[in-house]
Amino acid sequence: MSGAPVDMSVRLGPLSLRSPMMVASGTFGFGEEYAPYVDFARLGAVVTKGVTLRPREGNPGPRIHETAAGALNAIGLQNPGVERVIEEKLPPLLAAGVPVIVNIAGEAPEEYVALAERLSGVAGLAALELNVSCPNVTRGGMEFGRDPQVLGDLVRAVRDATPLPLIVKLSPNVSDPVPLAAAALEAGAEILSLINTLLGMAIDPRRRRPKLANCTGGLSGPAIKPVALRMVWQVWRALQPPIIGMGGIMTGEDAAEFMLAGAAAVAVGTASFVDPTSAERVGDELEAFCQSQGLPAVAGLTGALEY
Ligand SMILES: Cc1cc2nc3c(=O)[nH]c(=O)nc-3n(C[C@H](O)[C@H](O)[C@H](O)COP(=O)(O)O)c2cc1C
DSSP, X not given: OOSSXXXXXXXXXXXXXXXXXXXXXXXXXXXXXXXXXXXXXXXXXXXXXXXXXXXXXXXXXXXXXXXXXEEEEOOOOOBOOHHHIXXXXXXXXHTSSSOEEEEEOOSSHHHHXXXXXXXXXXXXXXXXXXXXXXXXXXXXXXXGGSOHHHHHHHHHHHHHHOOSOEEEEOOSSSSOSHHXXXXXXXXXXXXXXXXXXXXXXXXXXXXXXXXXXXXXXXXXXXXXXXXXXXXXXXXXXXXXXXXEEESSOOSHHHHHHHHHHTOSEEEEOTHHHHOTTHHHHHHHHHHHHHHHTTOSBGGGGTTOXXX
């Protein structure tokens, strides 16, 4: 890349990252399928697929359906459970030279607490991300992320259980994310990530059946970008917390938009299904964008929206 070098490092609450580019939970597995294609060390952090206390098979198929400008998924938190994740999945990722953030989900507060305690014993983890916004499970998931009191109690319990930095991943399936963001921060979360997928549905009119076996699923991809930008901006304007912005990021300019709205870091999700090297490419494009704007440091974009 020609032109003056851009400082791509960012501070994200207690974390110092070499780049704002991250990969979003559930779209990068535990990294193993991506290892041949992606230089993990060029990313700011890798966020794992959602991990639960016990193994989960997830929902029956079909579980993914492509939509106009996006995808609907109802995976249902399929994962091998925390013990196998710790034994088999985390060691290669922790050796890859990139901060590792483990995304956790539970059906009850006690499960989040047990996961946090167990993962606190794993050396080298950068942070935990609490998924309180999964739209595709019958118990737990989104119900923790819709009521500020319930969310605050959950975050406080997890905060007491771990010294690791806590990220709370907020749901877009609420009318106003600000009270939830405030509750999470007050209860001890250092970082917020938003947004998770938007609850949606697709129907096959000839068969008169839903296209997903689960009937409803979570919408992701470019279709949700305007909603995600609006929510990042709303939360930033009200509270100025450290934010990981995501929702439909496909290009460096998309990433710049999220940072202008208030994100300190950004995550690429569905785009990795289209091209496994998306996160690296978006990072390069973001750097080129900063150069074209004469910006010496990418961190200067955060919250710099003029309105
Ligand atoms: C197939 C799939 C699986 C996902 N699994 C998780 C998950 O386990 N935990 C979580 O917090 N978010 C999960 N998400 C949400 C993404 O991390 C991200 O918030 C969302 O897809 C928006 O970003 P995108 O439009 O760039 O994909 C998943 C998304 C997809 C598409």
